[in-house]
Each structure stands twice: as C-alpha cells, then as structure tokens.
Amino acid sequence: MEKTFEILKREEVSSKNQQIFDQLKKAMGAVPNLYSTLAYSENALEAYMNLENSKTSLTRKEAEAATLVVSEVNNCVYCLSAHTMVAKLNGFTEEQTLEIRGGSAGFDKKLDALVKLAKQLSEKRNPGDGTLVAAFFEAGYTKENLIDLIVHIGDRTISNILHAVTQVPNEFPLAKRIN
Numbered sequence: 188m189e190k191t192f193e194i195l196k197r198e199e200v201s202s203k204n205q206q207i208f209d210q211l212k213k214a215m216g217a218v219p220n221l222y223s224t225l226a227y228s229e230n231a232l233e234a235y236m237n238l239e240n241s242k243t244s245l246t247r248k249e250a251e252a253a254t255l256v257v258s259e260v261n262n263c264v265y266c267l268s269a270h271t272m273v274a275k276l277n278g279f280t281e282e283q284t285l286e287i288r289g290g291s292a293g294f295d296k297k298l299d300a301l302v303k304l305a306k307q308l309s310e311k312r313n314p315g316d317g318t319l320v321a322a323f324f325e326a327g328y329t330k331e332n333l334i335d336l337i338v339h340i341g342d343r344t345i346s347n348i349l350h351a352v353t354q355v356p357n358e359f360p361l362a363k364r365i366n
Contacts, residue, residue: 192353200226220355253305259288260309261347268359300326
C-alpha cells in the first residue's frame with residue numbers, strides 16, 4: 188500500500204473531530220485506532236458515529252452476534268478482536284462467540300436464525316432462496332428487525348473495509364481463530 192494511516196492524535200484533527208474524540212475518551216477511556224482513522228475526514232467520524240449509535244430494534248446481544256459473523260465473513264481481525272471482547276461483556280462465552288463466528292448459534296434458536304441470515308447477507312449480498320428470511324420471521328423477528336439487521340450489516344461492513352484498507356494496529360486482545 189502506497190500510503191500508511193497513522194493513528195491521529197487529538198491535536199491533529201479538526202475541532203469538530205476533537206469534540207468526538209473527547210466524547211469517545213470519556214465513554215471508552217480511549218479513542219479506538221479505527222475511529223481515529225475516520226478523523227482523516229472532516230465528516231466521516233461524525234457520520235459513522237451517528238450510524239453506529241442510532242437506535243435499533245435489535246438487542247445488544249443480537250447486534251453483537253451479527254457483528255461477529257459479519258466481521259468473520261469479512262475477515263476483519265480488528266473488529267473480531269474488539270467485538271469478541273464486547274460480546275463477552277454482553278454475556279456470551281468464548282465458545283459461543285466462536286460458534287457465532289462460524290455462522291450458527293445452536294445454543295439459542297432465535298439467535299441462530301439471525302446469525303445464519305446475517306452470514307448469508309454478508310457473504311452473498313442477497314437472501315438466497317428466502318429460506319433464511321422465512322426462518323428469521325418464524326423465530327419471532329419482525330420486519331423492523333430485518334431492516335435494522337440490514338443497516339447493522341452495512342455499519343459493520345464499513346468498519347471491516349476501513350480496517351482492510353487502513354490496516355491500523357489492533358489494540359484489543361487478539362480474537363481466537365476458528366477452525
């Protein structure tokens with residue numbers, strides 16, 4: 188890659204992005220490296236934070252499960268590392284995070300339908316023959332949940348591509364590889 192992306196410090200970003208850095212540091216204790224790269228743009232960090240923090244009908248666990256499987260499909264070590272940690276904070280075991288990343292959640296029938304559909308949509312960019320969408324609804328999800336899942340997949344895909352392009356260092360504990 189011709190250009191490298193350095194981790195921007197607060198004093199190197201616009202005043203608008205400095206305010207967001209301050210909010211991130213207050214909420215998370217630090218500005219994650221991947222968010223720092225968004226500050227190369229005057230507007231991208233704010234736009235991404237608005238998307239990431241938007242309201243959703245998905246539970247925190249459902250969103251994290253979708254994040255794990257999407258990041259696995261996209262082979263994003265950075266996001267897998269960060270979100271394996273977050274998933275554990277939200278009640279998943281290490282084994283469950285690995286199962287989800289593999290494309291299923293046999294420990295929870297409803298979540299299994301979400302994970303399988305999220306994997307299909309991430310890999311193929313379409314619902315296939317509709318079986319997984321039908322299973323999603325049969326598991327108790329709504330049309331609102333489906334739309335929110337699609338938006339969440341888009342959000343995660345942005346961060347996965349951002350890391351693939353910028354290759355910023357991963358500051359999180361490295362996620363285990365799945366077999």
